[in-house]
Amino acid sequence: MAASMSTVATLRATFHHRHLSSSTHVASFPTTVSLPSTTTNAVTAKPMFISCNSAAATAPVQAPPPSSISSDRVFNFAAGPATLPENVLRKAQAELVNWRGSGMSVMEMSHRGKEFLSIVQKAESDLRDLLGIPDDYAVLFLQGGATTQFSAVPLNLCSPDDAADFIVTGSWGDKAYKEAGKYCKPNLIWTGKSEKYTQIPSFDDLEQNPNARYLHICANETIHGVEFKNYPTPKNNSGVLVADMSSNFCSKPVDVSKFGIIYAGAQKNVGPSGVTIVIIRRDLIGNATESTPVMLDYKIHADNNSLYNTPPCYGIYMCGLVFEDLQSQGGLGEVEKKNKKKAEVLYEAIDGSNGFYRCPVEKPVRSLMNVPFTLAETPLEAEFIKEAASEKMVQLKGHRSVGGMRASIYNAMPLAGVEKLVAFMKDFQARHA
Numbered sequence: 001m002a003a004s005m006s007t008v009a010t011l012r013a014t015f016h017h018r019h020l021s022s023s024t025h026v027a028s029f030p031t032t033v034s035l036p037s038t039t040t041n042a043v044t045a046k047p048m049f050i051s052c053n054s055a056a057a058t059a060p061v062q063a064p065p066p067s068s069i070s071s072d073r074v075f076n077f078a079a080g081p082a083t084l085p086e087n088v089l090r091k092a093q094a095e096l097v098n099w100r101g102s103g104m105s106v107m108e109m110s111h112r113g114k115e116f117l118s119i120v121q122k123a124e125s126d127l128r129d130l131l132g133i134p135d136d137y138a139v140l141f142l143q144g145g146a147t148t149q150f151s152a153v154p155l156n157l158c159s160p161d162d163a164a165d166f167i168v169t170g171s172w173g174d175k176a177y178k179e180a181g182k183y184c185k186p187n188l189i190w191t192g193k194s195e196k197y198t199q200i201p202s203f204d205d206l207e208q209n210p211n212a213r214y215l216h217i218c219a220n221e222t223i224h225g226v227e228f229k230n231y232p233t234p235k236n237n238s239g240v241l242v243a244d245m246s247s248n249f250c251s252k253p254v255d256v257s258k259f260g261i262i263y264a265g266a267q268k269n270v271g272p273s274g275v276t277i278v279i280i281r282r283d284l285i286g287n288a289t290e291s292t293p294v295m296l297d298y299k300i301h302a303d304n305n306s307l308y309n310t311p312p313c314y315g316i317y318m319c320g321l322v323f324e325d326l327q328s329q330g331g332l333g334e335v336e337k338k339n340k341k342k343a344e345v346l347y348e349a350i351d352g353s354n355g356f357y358r359c360p361v362e363k364p365v366r367s368l369m370n371v372p373f374t375l376a377e378t379p380l381e382a383e384f385i386k387e388a389a390s391e392k393m394v395q396l397k398g399h400r401s402v403g404g405m406r407a408s409i410y411n412a413m414p415l416a417g418v419e420k421l422v423a424f425m426k427d428f429q430a431r432h433a
């Protein structure tokens, strides 16, 4: 190991590469993963033996504090799968091989064993706590992504001749609308397509079908960066509001009782891909059309507490760790404050750039999660993305359908990441304006 490296750097490098070499000196220190102290879940792993050939290396080495970012991690602005809290990843790392003394990894557990049951039950109860989910709502941990819900929702709420209303504020809402056409009679009551999906309509002007079984929205359009700040009410008293919340799930408090169904893929704000969360008012369960595939029938999953077949066990476990982390931050009210701050810093930089950077979305409906922006000089965009990546800020390319850039700043993106991006933007402008 290079003599010029500092002791700490030496230790860190050794730690990261998990060497157990035959070097002369062996330092031992407990890898106490200091986690947010929500509950009983702080994990104290067994002492880990780290080999090191520096005699000075006996000094105690602290595990990184929960909010710190390791120097070998990038700021990942991907739209999903997306960045996860580093302390959550470290906790999962510490528990990977032997989950809390069970002698096995969560990946190896029976989904019907007591260990996994405790994991899924705690994940559900923590999510209920975070979102204040009323008792008359079921929480389902499913598979198939939010895309599968585009068909599951009409199959469970409609007969083939039933109407459903759609407000389409971006590509995801449009996909949900088109898929519903296979199973019911969807009406496009508003679309922002002609304005390139930069707006949300005024609810008073909407011409809702009074018989629509549901009114569908995509609460946050991940590609276009358009977010509902409040929600429309279905005109049909027995109809319900259904929201795809994939990209702003758990980013702020939500009054769940306003919705019949909320669904979300986990891979933006609350975990890895492979888990889809459905929150559904219980009286809507049990009405699936006869030909509904068993895996799309909410009743099957609700009756079996999400364990009808083998669920995405490890993904659910990861979501549970994220829920604990959100609780330890003080809940979704506190999380929202942080998200607002990050978005404000980034939008201010865009709007204050004298047109060098532009965000096309109307200000009141700009997303706190996904910030699309372009450069007045389009050919410079590739250079911007390349230079940012060389500064360890990655995945800033806009979606292929819209181009430009997009910074996804989900819950797990620290303010420091946004500040670094803004500093880079200013520097880039100074060099290229």
Ligand SMILES: Cc1ncc(COP(=O)(O)O)c(C=O)c1O
Binding pocket: 080, 144, 145, 146, 147, 148, 172, 218, 220, 221, 222, 223, 244, 245, 246, 247, 265
């Ligand atoms: C808002 C929204 N809805 C639906 C989807 C589709 O999700 P999945 O890939 O999990 O099916 C995405 C994916 O990015 C999304 O952002």
